[in-house]
Amino acid sequence: MAKNLNEELPMDDATQNVADSFRTQIRGWYGEYKRTLPWRGLRSFYPVWVSEIMCQQTQVATVIPYFERWMETLPDVESLASATEEEVLKLWEGLGYYRRARLLQKGALFIKDNGEPETFVEMLKVPGIGPYTAGAIASIVFDEKVPAVDGNVLRVISRFRAIFEPVDTKVGRSVIEQFVEKTLISETCPGSLNQSIMELGALICRPKVPRCEVCPLKGECLAFLEHVPTDLPIKSKKVKAxxxxxxxxxxxxxxxxxxxxxxxxxxxxxxxxxxxxxxxxxxxxxxxxxxxxxxxxxxxxxxxxxxxxxxxxxxxxxxxxxxxxxxxxxxxxxxxxxxxxxxxx
Ligand code: SF4
Missing domain, CATH: 3.90.79.10 (Nucleoside Triphosphate Pyrophosphohydrolase)
Structure with missing residues (x-):
């Protein structure tokens, strides 16, 4: 049975070999099976930023028509900054979590005055951009070697390394972020590596019914080898509506x-x-x-x-x-x- 891991995963040669294999397998799978999405392959700040904010807490299939309509109506930072709040909310209508739309506009106003951010650290200064979004944009658009750890990544990595530390605690999250940052992410295409882990989480390593039989990582996935995929990730608190x-x-x-x-x-x-x-x-x-x-x-x-x-x-x-x-x-x-x-x- 997998044991509780605290603070850090070991970064020895064996772990490095596992990480090399992880990268090879997941990159091959991603190249073949990734979904075609309107923002996939775009390498400029604004559309990637909009798509990342829209995809938070919302299914990708729901986001696609909203993203297309948004980009037709508000194609750049300037048009978003000068739109009325009513126009912005109308475009967002039905996506839920409306705070995201208001923060996008606040972010556009900030960028209009301060210039477009180009690094992870600069992005964190923009209202509404947190570590996940900054990591995603910086790695996808600017090839910066930073992790983008969302719920999909927490699930895939906690299963792959059988991490029984709750992922909604500082320690659990940090163990996973460090594994991605220090071991998995490389100088070569960090953005596509981040996206491939998220895509595997969305399509294969699903929350309730993981498709381990077709997963490219199953040969070295500890949760699969120990028959505990659905026991992970562990969450310390479950909020009941x-x-x-x-x-x-x-x-x-x-x-x-x-x-x-x-x-x-x-x-x-x-x-x-x-x-x-x-x-x-x-x-x-x-x-x-x-x-x-x-x-x-x-x-x-x-x-x-x-x-x-x-x-x-x-x-x-x-x-x-x-x-x-x-x-x-x-x-x-x-x-x-x-x-x-x-x-x-
Ligand atoms: S083998 Fe199963 S549990 Fe492991 S990463 Fe793949 S889908 Fe997830």
Whole structure:
């Protein structure tokens, strides 16, 4: 059985041989099986930056049309810096985690004043760019020998070396980062090595059902050899989404409904939606329950309808198509428009 490893993996000759073999196998596999993606092969800062931010917490297949539309509308840093927040959020509508879109624009404004970063260290100064994104861009675009350790890489390496240290702790993460940085990454094409590990994690070394039988690393993968791939990676804390059942209030007037723009500095700031309240308002008819799963909140919106007049702007179903609206709010609004006759007084 694999043992707990602390602080550092040994960097002896045997480890170096394993690393050489890892590089050879994974590069061969990547050359043959990597997916064709619109940003793959691009070697300039802006499109790689946009694609990396979009792909955080979102499936690649979902990102592709968003990336293409974004690059057509905002093809460079200057156009992003001068776009309105509403334009940016509309382009992002449906991708979720809207903070990413706002930070991209903040980053563009920073770059407009300070120039485009060309090194890992310079990239870390740009708002919204952390060590993973800086590592990915610096290695892919500028051939800098730095690791880019995302969730896929944590999974592949923790399995390959049977690292039982929790990957969501400083020690566990550091062990993996050091292995990638000191042993795996070489001067030759560091960007494609980083991408090949991520791609293997996405396509082969999958979280629940790893495809070890077709994996190029299985000959030396300790988790495979010890029959424990799905026991890894270890996570110390598992966040359980809390259930929340607020009321989503639709104020209607003829064929229009009232919407307000979120101004608070919360996750949905800048997006439009109907009022959400904890207490059921008076004189409303309950219509339907709509569920939306946020990362930390399993939300059951109790959609209700009011004929009171609200101090908000009213929009028809056609007019609200031009507004940036979150996926959760779209579900609520669609539920109203498809069930609006229920509960009519
Ligand atoms: S052999 Fe299995 S566990 Fe090991 S890296 Fe490949 S897919 Fe992952």
């Amino acid at each position: 809390k259930k929340w059942s607020p009321f989503a209030v639709i104020y209607r007037k003829g064929d229009k409904i009232a919407l307000k723009r979120e101004e608070d500095k919360n996750l949905l700031s800048g997006l439009w939606g109907v009022p959400i309240v904890e207490e059921k308002p008076e004189d409303v008819d309950e219509l339907v329950v709509v569920r939306h799963q946020f990362t930390h909140r399993d939300t059951y919106y109790q959609v209700c309808v009011s004929d009171e007049t609200a101090e908000m702007d009213y929009f028809s179903s056609e007019e609200l198509k031009a507004l940036p609206i979150s996926t959760a709010m779209k579900k609520v609004i669609s539920a109203y428009f498809s069930n609006g006759d229920i509960g009519d007084s």
